Amino acid sequence: MARVVFMGTPEFGLPSLEALHAHHQVVTVITQPDRGRGRGRQVSYSPVKRAAMALGLPVWQPPTLKTPEALERLREIGADAYVTAAIGLLVPPDVLALPPHGCLNVHASLLPRWRGAAPINAAILHGDAESGVTLMQTEEGLDTGPILAQVRCAVRADDTAESLGERLSHLGAELLTEVLPHWLSGLITPRPQPKEGVTLAPRLRKEDGLIDWQQPAAHIERMVRAYTPWPGAYTHYRGQLLKISRAGLYPEWKGTELPGQVVDLPDGRTAVATGQGILVLHEIQLAGKRALPTEAFCCGHSDFVGSQLGEAECTLPNLSG
Structure with a gap:
């Protein structure tokens, strides 16, 4: 049974952690430090930490892996391989060099499309009409490592980042379960990523969710789904911040x-004019406040x-509800 260190933070990593626990010896789970959330700044554990504790696995939460102390601790832990899934921490080259079978990353795209x-x-x-999961070797570059295997997944017309992410997380765990034993046995030769088709998906910021009503309705509708649950797609109404939770096209x-004017449609629904077409507000x-049907x-x-929506100056919203 292989000794594996798992590194992850959000929900995306949970199925992979559970799969590793079922088939290998997870000697340590590394996740980001606890953070204060909400108005009271109450300490909140990451989803991976909660899952690891429920499984009885040791948890380590270093603020960085770039210190001599972190390197020494990983050396003492010892592992055949590392597996990462949205860890949110930089894994430096000297850490990547420790395990004999290297570090594998479960990445939620068909690389080289959407590195980041x-x-x-x-x-x-x-x-995109399809997405998928890539199991790759981690190297110093941003998601540039050689590919072990990929699995494809259709993007549905009503997918949010949450719903698509959930499907991809389970596909990633299945791919990891299938491929990791062959990798550890030396039966897989990774292939370099193609030089063509590289696109980048940088980390989201709260301000990315601010709607520009000059954009086409189709783009804003995708924006609403892409930014659910975070950072949310939002605008301004009478000087107040307004989140668009669900929307459609007409x-x-x-x-x-x-653009930005709220209108009644002939079928009785409410919508907002845009630079091209109209966005129906569901x-x-x-x-x-709580989310309401329009x-x-x-x-x-x-x-x-x-x-007229979108006329107020922007103050970043607290729309986590």
Whole structure:
């Protein structure tokens, strides 16, 4: 049974951790330090830490792996291989060189497309018809390592980053379960990534969620799904921050309203004019309030239809609810 160190932080890594625990000896789980969340800054464990504790696995939460102390501790732990899945920490070359079978990364895209921290969001935002998971060797470059195996997955028209991420996380765990034993036995020769088709998916920022109503409705609809659950797609209504939780398209619209203007559609639904087409609002949320179906929101805000969205100055929202 192979000795494996697992490194991960968000929900994406959970199926891979569980698969490793079922088939190998997970000697340590590395995840990011606990963070304060919410108004009270209450300490919150990462999803991987909670899962590791439930499985009875040792957890280590270094702020960085780039210190001599971290290197020495990993050397003392000893492992045949490292497996990472959205760890959110830089793994330096001297750490990568420690295990005899190297470090493998479960990456949520079909590399070389969407290298970086936000591949799931990027696939939805750019309207990709398919995504997938790549099991690759980790090297010093950003997701540039050789590929061991890949599995493809269709992106559904209603996928959010959350729903697509959940499917990809399970596909990644299945791929890891299938491939890792062959890798440890020396039966797999990795192939270099193609030089063509490289795209980057940088880490998301809160301000990425601010909607520009001059953009086409189709782009904004993808933005709503790509940024669910975080950072959310948001705008301004009467000086208040307003999150668009769910939205759709209305191809039949032929109006001439200005981008950002809220209108009633002939079928009774509420929508917002954009630079090209119109965005139907299914569910919206004022900062500090719960999300509501747009019909219910309009009952409490009679001036919503006819208002102009997006005119206020931006203050980053707290729309985690």
